[in-house]
Amino acid sequence: MFKNFVCSTLLLIFTCVPSLTNSQESVRLGIPVTQADLSGFDLIAPPDGSGFPPGIGTARDGKQIYDINCAVCHGASGEGTSGNTVIVGGDMQSEGPPLRTVGSYWPYASTLFDFIRRAMPATAPKSLTNQQVYDVTAYILYMNGIVDEDTPINGETIRKIEMPNADGFIDRSHIQ
Amino acid sequence: MSEEELDKVAGNGLISRRHLLRFGASSAGLAISAGALGADQGLSFQIPTWSRQPGPGASAYGARSPFADNIERLAAQPNPTYPGGGSSRSPLQHLQGTITPNSLHFERHHAGVPNIDPAQHILVINGLVRQPLAFRYEDLLKYQMVSRIHFLECSGNSGALLRGEIGGSAQSLHGLVSCAEWTGIPLSTLLDEAGVLPEAAWVAAVGADAASMGRSIPLTKALDDVMVALYQNGEAVRPGQGYPMRLFCPGWEGNVSVKWLTQLKVTNEPAQFRDETSKYTDTMPDRSSYQFTFPMGTKSLITSPSGQMTLNQPGIYQVTGIAWSGGGSIRQVEVSADGGQTWAEAAIQGHQLDRALTRFTIPWEWNGGEAILQSRATDSRGNIQPTRSEVIASRGTLSFYHNPCIQSWQVDQAGEVKNVYV
Numbered sequence: 001m002f003k004n005f006v007c008s009t010l011l012l013i014f015t016c017v018p019s020l021t022n023s024q025e026s027v028r029l030g031i032p033v034t035q036a037d038l039s040g041f042d043l044i045a046p047p048d049g050s051g052f053p054p055g056i057g058t059a060r061d062g063k064q065i066y067d068i069n070c071a072v073c074h075g076a077s078g079e080g081t082s083g084n085t086v087i088v089g090g091d092m093q094s095e096g097p098p099l100r101t102v103g104s105y106w107p108y109a110s111t112l113f114d115f116i117r118r119a120m121p122a123t124a125p126k127s128l129t130n131q132q133v134y135d136v137t138a139y140i141l142y143m144n145g146i147v148d149e150d151t152p153i154n155g156e157t158i159r160k161i162e163m164p165n166a167d168g169f170i171d172r173s174h175i176q
Numbered sequence: 177m178s179e180e181e182l183d184k185v186a187g188n189g190l191i192s193r194r195h196l197l198r199f200g201a202s203s204a205g206l207a208i209s210a211g212a213l214g215a216d217q218g219l220s221f222q223i224p225t226w227s228r229q230p231g232p233g234a235s236a237y238g239a240r241s242p243f244a245d246n247i248e249r250l251a252a253q254p255n256p257t258y259p260g261g262g263s264s265r266s267p268l269q270h271l272q273g274t275i276t277p278n279s280l281h282f283e284r285h286h287a288g289v290p291n292i293d294p295a296q297h298i299l300v301i302n303g304l305v306r307q308p309l310a311f312r313y314e315d316l317l318k319y320q321m322v323s324r325i326h327f328l329e330c331s332g333n334s335g336a337l338l339r340g341e342i343g344g345s346a347q348s349l350h351g352l353v354s355c356a357e358w359t360g361i362p363l364s365t366l367l368d369e370a371g372v373l374p375e376a377a378w379v380a381a382v383g384a385d386a387a388s389m390g391r392s393i394p395l396t397k398a399l400d401d402v403m404v405a406l407y408q409n410g411e412a413v414r415p416g417q418g419y420p421m422r423l424f425c426p427g428w429e430g431n432v433s434v435k436w437l438t439q440l441k442v443t444n445e446p447a448q449f450r451d452e453t454s455k456y457t458d459t460m461p462d463r464s465s466y467q468f469t470f471p472m473g474t475k476s477l478i479t480s481p482s483g484q485m486t487l488n489q490p491g492i493y494q495v496t497g498i499a500w501s502g503g504g505s506i507r508q509v510e511v512s513a514d515g516g517q518t519w520a521e522a523a524i525q526g527h528q529l530d531r532a533l534t535r536f537t538i539p540w541e542w543n544g545g546e547a548i549l550q551s552r553a554t555d556s557r558g559n560i561q562p563t564r565s566e567v568i569a570s571r572g573t574l575s576f577y578h579n580p581c582i583q584s585w586q587v588d589q590a591g592e593v594k595n596v597y598v
Contacts, residue, residue: 027318027319027320028369029311029312029315029316029318029319030301030307030309030310030311030315030366030369030370031309031310031311031312032307032308032309033300033302033308033309033310034308035302035308037310038300038302038308041300041439042300042302042439042441043382043388044380044382044390044439044441044447046380046443046445046446046447046448047445047448048445073257081257082255082257084257084258085257092459092463093463097573097574098459098463098574100454100459102454105454105465106453106454107448107453108448108453110448111448111449111450111453111454114390114447114448114449114450115449115450118382118387118388118390119286119287119386119387119388119389119450122257122258122259122261122287123259125287125386125387125388126386126388165465168463168464168465169453169457169464169465169466169467170464170465170466170467171467171468172466172467172468172469172470173394173446173467173468173470175469175470175471176394176396176397176470176471
């Protein structure tokens with residue numbers, strides 16, 4: 001009888017342990033969502049042009065938006081009001097510490113749209129419409145001499161823009 | 177103890193770590209000298225008033241002693257063009273052991289600290305996955321978690337030394353490093369639930385702060401040891417550290433451990449966020465710029481004596497400091513009192529954990545003359561902390577992120593300790 005009890009207890013343990021382990025591994029509480037659910041949530045706009053919303057912008061339309069929303073920190077011509085806010089000018093070749101701006105340093109134009117949409121203006125992030133973000137992105141590229149005043153900017157065109165310092169970076173991500 | 181008895185192991189007064197026990201366990205890093213009797217030292221042997229009446233009872237939430245409540249982080253002045261941005265630095269010279277109290281852990285924010293209601297916060301995994309998922313905070317609490325003690329360091333830490341900043345303290349120069357026990361869900365668990373597709377190579381992580389700060393992390397790291405951290409030193413992660421949840425990437429530059437984590441998008445290429453292109457990249461002398469420099473270097477720092485302290489009189493001092501490496505555990509720390517001409521091995525006090533702060537200590541007799549104190553760490557991979565000259569020779573001074581260089585503290589004849597360059 002005792003032997004039977006031991007056996008049945010052991011059996012119980014052996015049958016329970018795997019199911020306990022399974023139940024811990026099988027905590028799966030993520031709620032399925034669709035990409036459509038995330039259309040207003042996922043703000044990632046990478047260099048390949050995916051993730052860009054509908055719309056098209058130009059520098060001509062962006063000037064007024066820039067003057068109202070951006071110039072207070074970045075200056076009327078992108079000259080900045082402090083070291084961190086200069087967004088126009090500079091180059092990577094002259095003597096001394098280089099002035100690193102959108103035009104002289106940033107490797108991808110997509111980053112401009114991505115960053116303005118998620119983080120600018122600094123006092124009221126995400127207050128611009130997608131259309132305004134396109135227009136002001138175009139204007140900052142125009143101020144840096146990268147596009148013309150009427151060059152259309154959207155997800156399709158932005159991925160083809162060659163930034164002056166596009167080849168200036170060395171990917172070190174393999175060092176982990 | 178006469179000088180003859182001391183086992184001097186390196187120039188300018190460094191004493192063998194074997195003598196530590198004989199000096200007792202003084203932790204304040206200040207002079208240990210015997211001689212005068214207690215009464216001559218102004219000690220009172222009256223029963224004090226606090227031993228004559230009961231104090232307040234137990235409390236709901238702890239507070240520091242009013243006699244020790246002046247230790248604070250050092251925060252930068254607010255910048256009107258960068259609202260909520262900036263950092264606060266840990267008071268390294270006032271801390272002991274290796275764990276940073278949560279209230280003194282360094283901070284770096286890019287648009288201030290959001291006040292997040294966890295009931296309204298979600299964590300989304302989308303992109304190259306079989307099934308995009310959204311996780312509620314209350315559901316994440318039900319997952320099996322792991323706990324790991326790791327340092328966290330901003331890649332801008334110690335950058336002041338490359339800029340040649342004059343003066344400064346351990347806190348102002350190096351206070352963007354801290355160490356805590358982080359508890360959370362292995363990111364691999366959540367990625368596995370969503371089902372990562374074969375072509376995936378990166379994960380873009382985004383926070384719920386006003387900047388929606390984002391960083392791209394290689395999938396290999398994400399599946400290795402990255403966690404979604406929910407607790408820090410046993411309590412819920414504090415708002416300044418990412419409440420209700422943050423990514424935690426052991427050993428890597430702090431910025432990739434995205435706070436207020438709300439989205440993980442699995443991709444085949446980096447997202448090229450602002451903070452991995454315009455910022456946190458290092459321009460070399462040839463004007464090329466290193467991008468995605470992830471593991472932090474092999475570093476150490478003497479925290480006492482350190483900049484802005486004063487040694488009151490010649491005598492024996494306990495030199496102590498911290499060492500850490502993004503590449504593994506700390507194998508050895510050496511200390512010099514003569515500006516790097518001779519070195520003595522310090523004693524390791526406590527643990528030598530993987531990618532965690534490690535405390536070292538060594539006795540030193542200050543003879544009242546000038547001394548230059550330095551420390552040099554070696555990690556478990558054999559990486560040796562470089563001198564400032566070696567760092568500058570290899571990468572110049574056009575950028576200031578990712579600087580692991582040796583710190584030099586000068587003790588002058590007045591006993592004042594200063595940051596110097598040798």
